Amino acid sequence: MRILCAPTTFEFDHNSADLNVALYAQAPSPDFGCIGEPVSRTIRRRKLSPPPRGWDFLSIALSCFAADLAGHRARSADGWTREFDLCVTVNDVAFWNSVKDELESTLQFLTTDIWTFEFIEGGYHPSPPSGALKQKGDCVALLSGGLDSFVGAIDLSADGYSPVTISHISRGDHDKQESFPKLIGTGLQSALFGHGGKVPDGESPASQRSRSIVFIGYAVLVATCLETWSTQTGTNCFVSENGFISLNPPLTDMRVGSLSTRTTHPTYFRKLQSIFDQAGFNLKIENRYALKTKGEMLIECQDQALLRKLAHTSTSCGRFLHYNYKHCGRCIPCLVRRAAFLRWGHNDQTTYIFDNLGINDDAHSRFDDVRAAAIASLAEEEVGTERWAGATLASAGIADPSDHIGMLHRGLIEIRSLLAAYGVL
Known part of the structure; x- marks a missing residue:
């Protein structure tokens, strides 16, 4: 399936792709897909100005998620593995072509699909807002509304970090994504993002294997706007997941592949880290609980009173x-x-x-x-x-x-x- 993803300022050729996707905008016509329009509004509202490669990474991530929504596994040759030929507009074509093979390998590992990327000129990079600000905080931490990310944010605060929590808005978790940061320590800063993704003739229920790379794409945007980002040491993107689920071992020989998700797998993080290092993001992905069970995370959490009060409300x-x-x-x-x-x-x-x-x-x-x-x-x-x-x-x-x-x-x-x-x- 060939998919072309670009801002609406791009001159789409309707005959060049099976699906055209408008990035950071509403779909210009019913036969278009769209994704990312709420993200641009959130960044603009916060008066942040991420670097061009930060926008490029998120554009690639959003494009993958749009493909994920559009692709029908049942229509594939084996009933599961889809093949995507993804053309994405970026600001730095030469750089993204230099890591093209690594990106394809990373997405294949994450989703079990086959990906081919093509990068072309025309990437999204809005003009800096008037009075652009630097984001306060010394790191970013993904906060899903789940139990592990809640414990992770609690422990970061207790250890003296000042994280900005990053949430990918989802039905049923929005209230927790808003309330949890306010209750941790003296209150944490938070940034909530929605992708607004829609595609015509999408799969139902939609596959969301690539969702985690969008989540990390939001983190890149905010992290590259932190006051501490330009320092020599850089900053961290903390992703909190117990080691058992992170490795997610197939429990039986019959549960390999489709039943084994890899959203926080160490191999996936290692592949992403290599791309980040080459992109100059000055950002380290870290899971501090890779060697902990979920039970151990709860036992060792540094605010037991808050955890006992709210653990059951997590997802x-x-x-x-x-x-x-x-x-x-x-x-x-x-x-x-x-x-x-x-x-x-x-x-x-x-x-x-x-x-x-x-x-x-x-x-x-x-x-x-x-x-x-x-x-x-x-x-x-x-x-x-x-x-x-x-x-x-x-x-x-x-x-x-x-x-x-x-x-x-x-x-x-x-x-x-x-x-x-x-x-x-």
Whole structure:
């Protein structure tokens, strides 16, 4: 599928692409897609002036997400892997062509699709606003409304950082993305972004595998406007995710590929970091919890009173929208969450649609994710963590996997305790 993404000042040739996408603007006609218009308004309102390559990276990320929305997996040759030929206008054509292969590899790893990029002149770079400001703060931290990013922001504040939290607005989480920063420490600065993406004839439900690169694209815009960005040491983009979900090991041999997301995977971050370094973003992507289980994150959180008060209001479920903004209680993220609460030792006040995992039916104990978690737990006990997780750690390119093996073992102990508590094991 060939997709051309450019600002509306670009002269689109309607015969050159399967889909034209207007960047940072509304669609000029019904046959166009569009994405990014709310972002330009947010940056303008905050009186920030990101550098050209910062806008370029976000343009590429938004273009990938527009493709993600438009591509139909069922129409692909194997029913899953899509092929995208993406043409994007940028400010620095020579630079982005120099990292083209790395970008294609990064997106392929993230989404399991095949990507080809072409970069052309005409990138988006608005004139600096009158009285342009520098953003106060010394780092950026992604804040999704989930439990891990909430703990991460709490700990950053406690450790003396002054993060600007970056949120990708989503239904069901908007209130948390606004309220959580205000309640941490003496109050954190926050920046909320919406992509406004729409495409004609999009897939339903839409794939959102590339969503995380847009999230990081917002962080790049804000980070490159920080007062501290131009210093020799640069700044950090903190992405907080427990190590078990970050590695997201396939729980059984049948759960490779489509069931294993990679939004915070160390290989993905390593690939992005290489591109950032070459772009001169002076920004380090860091997950401080790569060797922690979710239960350990809760136990070690530096504001236990705030966590006990609000942990249950955070979001973890992979089907949160599907169940009308409630947790299903049986998907892998929900199982890891419930196991973490059990390990933490505090009452989990979260409402779960499928609460009693011990009910012996297809909706509870025999549900696919619950069965997979049980099989993984038993297999790891039988063959040992290193053998069970061998392929996962090898594919992550981790030179010394011993610490990760220990973290995976402890994560499976948490899950095993949850399943045992409900009589599933």
